[in-house]
Amino acid sequence: MRRETAIILVLIGIVLLPMWGIALASGGNSFHEIAIQTGESVSLAPTGQFITMPTEISVYAAGIVSWLALFGLVGLLYAQLRYAHNVGRRGEPIVPDEGESLPHVPSFLETAHRRVVAYYPADAGLRGVWLVGLFTFLSVVFAALFAGEAFGLSRSQFLGFYGGLLAFSLSETVLMYYTHFMPTIEVAEDRDH
Amino acid sequence: MSTITESDESEETAKYEESRVYGWLDDRLDLNDEFLGKAFPEDRYASFLLGEVTLFTFIILVLTGTFLGMLYRPGAAATTYEGILAEYAGTEVPLAFASVLRITYDVPMGMFIRMVHHWGAYLFVAAMGLHMLRVFFSGAYRNPRELNWVVGSTLLFLGIGEGFMGYALPFDEYGSTATGIGFTVAGSIPVIGETLTKIIFGGLWPDNAAVILPRMFFYHVFLLPLIIGGLIAVHMLLLIRQKHTEQQGSRDDDAGVSDDDESVVTGVPLVPNQVAVTIIVFLSVFGVLALLAGFFPVQRLPVWGPNDPFSTPSGVAPDWYFMWVFGILKVIPGFIPKGEFVAGVVAPGIIATVLVLWPFIDYERDAVHFTADPIKRPFQTSVGVGAIVFIIMLSVAAMNATVGSLINVETSTASTYLLYLTIIVPIVWGLITYYVLKRGVERRSDSGATPTEDDSDTAAAPSDD
Numbered sequence: 067m068r069r070e071t072a073i074i075l076v077l078i079g080i081v082l083l084p085m086w087g088i089a090l091a092s093g094g095n096s097f098h099e100i101a102i103q104t105g106e107s108v109s110l111a112p113t114g115q116f117i118t119m120p121t122e123i124s125v126y127a128a129g130i131v132s133w134l135a136l137f138g139l140v141g142l143l144y145a146q147l148r149y150a151h152n153v154g155r156r157g158e159p160i161v162p163d164e165g166e167s168l169p170h171v172p173s174f175l176e177t178a179h180r181r182v183v184a185y186y187p188a189d190a191g192l193r194g195v196w197l198v199g200l201f202t203f204l205s206v207v208f209a210a211l212f213a214g215e216a217f218g219l220s221r222s223q224f225l226g227f228y229g230g231l232l233a234f235s236l237s238e239t240v241l242m243y244y245t246h247f248m249p250t251i252e253v254a255e256d257r258d259h
Numbered sequence: 260m261s262t263i264t265e266s267d268e269s270e271e272t273a274k275y276e277e278s279r280v281y282g283w284l285d286d287r288l289d290l291n292d293e294f295l296g297k298a299f300p301e302d303r304y305a306s307f308l309l310g311e312v313t314l315f316t317f318i319i320l321v322l323t324g325t326f327l328g329m330l331y332r333p334g335a336a337a338t339t340y341e342g343i344l345a346e347y348a349g350t351e352v353p354l355a356f357a358s359v360l361r362i363t364y365d366v367p368m369g370m371f372i373r374m375v376h377h378w379g380a381y382l383f384v385a386a387m388g389l390h391m392l393r394v395f396f397s398g399a400y401r402n403p404r405e406l407n408w409v410v411g412s413t414l415l416f417l418g419i420g421e422g423f424m425g426y427a428l429p430f431d432e433y434g435s436t437a438t439g440i441g442f443t444v445a446g447s448i449p450v451i452g453e454t455l456t457k458i459i460f461g462g463l464w465p466d467n468a469a470v471i472l473p474r475m476f477f478y479h480v481f482l483l484p485l486i487i488g489g490l491i492a493v494h495m496l497l498l499i500r501q502k503h504t505e506q507q508g509s510r511d512d513d514a515g516v517s518d519d520d521e522s523v524v525t526g527v528p529l530v531p532n533q534v535a536v537t538i539i540v541f542l543s544v545f546g547v548l549a550l551l552a553g554f555f556p557v558q559r560l561p562v563w564g565p566n567d568p569f570s571t572p573s574g575v576a577p578d579w580y581f582m583w584v585f586g587i588l589k590v591i592p593g594f595i596p597k598g599e600f601v602a603g604v605v606a607p608g609i610i611a612t613v614l615v616l617w618p619f620i621d622y623e624r625d626a627v628h629f630t631a632d633p634i635k636r637p638f639q640t641s642v643g644v645g646a647i648v649f650i651i652m653l654s655v656a657a658m659n660a661t662v663g664s665l666i667n668v669e670t671s672t673a674s675t676y677l678l679y680l681t682i683i684v685p686i687v688w689g690l691i692t693y694y695v696l697k698r699g700v701e702r703r704s705d706s707g708a709t710p711t712e713d714d715s716d717t718a719a720a721p722s723d724d
Contacts, residue, residue, distance in 0.1 A: 070634040070699045074644055077688050081651045089654075092661040094574060096562045101345035102364065108343050112363065112370040113558075121558040126658065129579025131555060132381035136389060139312065139382075139547045143305040146539055151301065159513045174296040175528055183514035183525065222370040226553010229371070233546030237539050244535035251532055252514050254523040255298045257502055257628060 086130050094124025114221030146241050154250040159184040171251065180255040187249050194246025201239040208232035298526035299533040300505040307503070308540055309390035314491065315544045316383040321488075323376035324480060330366060332358040333476040335430060335468040335566075346561050355430040355472055356565040363560065374552035380422050382548060384580045387415050395617070395643050398631035399504045405618035407497045410490055412615045417487050419580050424479035426578060427464075430472060433559050435465050435566040436575040440585070444603030452600075465566055507629040521628045576657065583607075586653030590678040637696035645689030652681040 098121050100113050113121075123131065160166045161184055168185055175182055212228040215221060284290060300307065334354035340347045342365040352360070362369045391411060394400055400408035427438040442464040446452045456463065461470035502524045510516055516525050527533055563572070577585055584607050591602035613620070621639055633640045655662065656677040663673035 068634060070695055073695050074640070074692060077644060077691060078647060078651075081648050081655075081684065081688070085651050085655050088658050088661050088665065091665060092658050094576075098562045100558055100561050103343045103345050103348060110343065110365065110367060113556075117554070119554055119556070121556065122562050123555055123557065125576050125579050125582075128381060128555075128557070129582070129654075131551065132378070132385045132579070135378075135547050135551055136312075136382060136385045139543060140305060140309070140389075142543055142547075143308050143312075143540060146543070147301070147305045147308075147536070148303075150536075155511075159511075161513060161515060163515050172292075172295070172530065174292045174294075174530070177293055177296065180293070180296050180298070183516055184511050216368055220367045220369075220371070222374060222556050223553045225368060225371040226374070226549045226551070229549035230546045230553065233542045233549055237542035237546060240535055240538050240542065244532070244539070248531055248535060251528055252511050252525060253296060253298050253528050254514070254516050254525045255296070255502075257522060257524055 089126035089130055092124065092126045094122075095120045095127060096122040098122070109219075111219040112222050114219055115223040116227075117223070119223070146237070150241060150245045150250075154188075154245045154248075155186045157186055157189065159186045159252075161185075169249075175251065175253055180253055182251060183254045184252040185249055186251075188247050190247055194242060197242040197246065198239060201235050201242055204235040205232060205239055208235055294499070295530040296528045297499065297533075298503070298524050298528060299536075300503050300509065300524060300526035302506045302509055306393045307506075308536075309386055309393055311537060311540045312544055313383060313386040313390055315541045316379050316386055316548075317487065317491065318541075319545060319548060320376060320379045320383060321484060323372050323379060324484070326372050327362060327376055328476075328480045330358060330362045330369070331355070331428065331476065333428070333472040335465075335472060344561060352565045353430045353468075355428060356560065359429040359431075360560055363558070370556060371549075371552055374556050375548050377557055378548050378551040378555070380425065381579070382544075382551075384415075384418050384422065387411075387418055388580075391415060392643070392647070396633040396640060397504070397506075398621075398627070398633075398636065398639065400618045401621070401623040401627050401631075402618075403501055403626045404497075404504070407494060407501070408618045409615055410494050410497065412611075412617075414487060414490050414494065416611055417483060417490070419578075421479060421483045421487065422578055422580065424475045424483065427475055428472065428479060429560055430465075430468060430566050431560045432563040432566055432570070432572055433575055435468070436572055437577045439464055440577055440588075444584075444588070444599060447597065447599035448604055449597065449600060465568055468566070502628075504628055504630045519629075524628070579654075582657045583650045583653040586656035586677075586681070589659050590653075590656045590674050590681060592678065634696055634699055637693045637700060640696055641689040641693035644692040645685040648688045649681070649685040652677070652684050656681055 097118075100121055102108070102111060102113055160168055162168050162182055168182055169187070171182060171185070174180075208228050208231045212225065212232050215224045215228060281290070281292075285292070332354050336354050337351040338354045338357050340350060340352050340357040340360055342348060342361050344360055344364045347357075347360060359373075363373055364370065394408065394411070423438070423441055426434050428434075442456060442460075445456050446463070448455060453463075459474075461467060461474050464471055503526070505524055505526070508518060510518055510525050514525060516523060527536075576582070584603060587602040587606050588599065591598045591606075595601055633643075656674070659674045659677055660670045662677060663670040666673065668676075
């Protein structure tokens, strides 16, 4: 990281972190127990949880959680994209401009205004098969758990946990398929058309 | 009029022989398949995906909002709640309150979907904000993309307005008290304030809640989403027409396209590569929202109860993205006439206008298609840093009571300190930033270390391929 970037981040951090501290000190979080009726006629338990969490977090803390979640999401996307970039372009590319012939590509990639400038064939190796298989398996497991919860007690914390892991497993399945079984294509297109 | 020859037809058939579905649709709709190859430039930090994050959050909001909208009942008339929430079972509460209790506690997955909607709204605003900061600091708003900045910044304000409407709908004590702050601000507009409030909402809050709630519901689920959706479409169309900006130095070395060639844009094509990335982004966004919904359920309704017109609960604040406006209201000096109007309407209005019109303030005569390096733009970057710090300081000012108790002074004294700090700190921080960046520019210029226009972290970092 360059010196100027670091200084700017420190400058912002000097005011941001105290603001977060004051927001947390403002309180407003509630652990007020929410009582749900029980009995034969009651089939749902939306407040059921395996980790004790506040029943309400304050609007002050909600801002911090929102931004941390967004930074976490951007970090996750960064990691996924770097993986696809680094592993997907590990081999030697085919460069049509240097006279190398391309395998079949869709017609819309080579038009009057657009051309393929690099083509990295997919490695389609055994490692990719295992990874896709692993995340597909996890997706099925979490989908089953999510469906079971949705049709059962419908506990919100369990739904969130299973739903989150299901989405991440599916995301990694697509990432692994994209990285290991799809060619990485780089195109250049004219701006003025 | 063109005529289709046999050779044309056979060419078309060969072109789509691998996709009968596409061929079938193309026969009927004459699809322009060139769009499918649109180039999506990459950047090292995935910051170019923030727009997609925002878009997908909006889509999730629409989907979850549709579910909620079918079950919500806007109204303030008393009704008996007959669900499983013990505290209110069999008691009379306002219709809107009862319907949100029912959605949350008595409908399978209701609480989960409602919480995804709740956190989706927060993530939507935060992602828009971060997306705009990326565009601002990288100068991606410059000619020819000024119009798209105007559309984007308008979307930001519509987004937080949409959040305001949603805050009131459950008609709980907390939400309705916070909504009252908004009504007070709107009503403070000289001469037309009260009339305007009546025209838009049908009366004063919360006395006329029976009339206002259905209107807010209409604005929240139909009018504003329609305008936001339309503006997002315009935003996308402009992006497609003008094409993405590109980060100089991020081009694939093996592709053999010159690093400073602005006549082309390089990147991965929409089909097949970017579609895969898009699916990954959508699933990741949903994954984060699902975890937030599961682990941070905001069960405000049973904690605070339904709206009580005879009480004014303490400790109520608007949503976090309104905190900066709340801060202005808290520190506005008493000697300023019509303080609520100045703090709640004029000051935010000036800030919003400057933001929307920024591309015309920092006007670029010639078109640029590469993003700028923030550390080579001392003025713009220092304005950006000052603006961020200003918003943060105003948000601190909104918590003046907490600040007072932390430093052991009266709230009014704390407010005075915060007023001075809100003015001084952003200016000082901006000046420090300007000085540091200016020195950096001069140092690089002296040492001749400027081989490219952009030697940002992304471009300068060694390839780890």
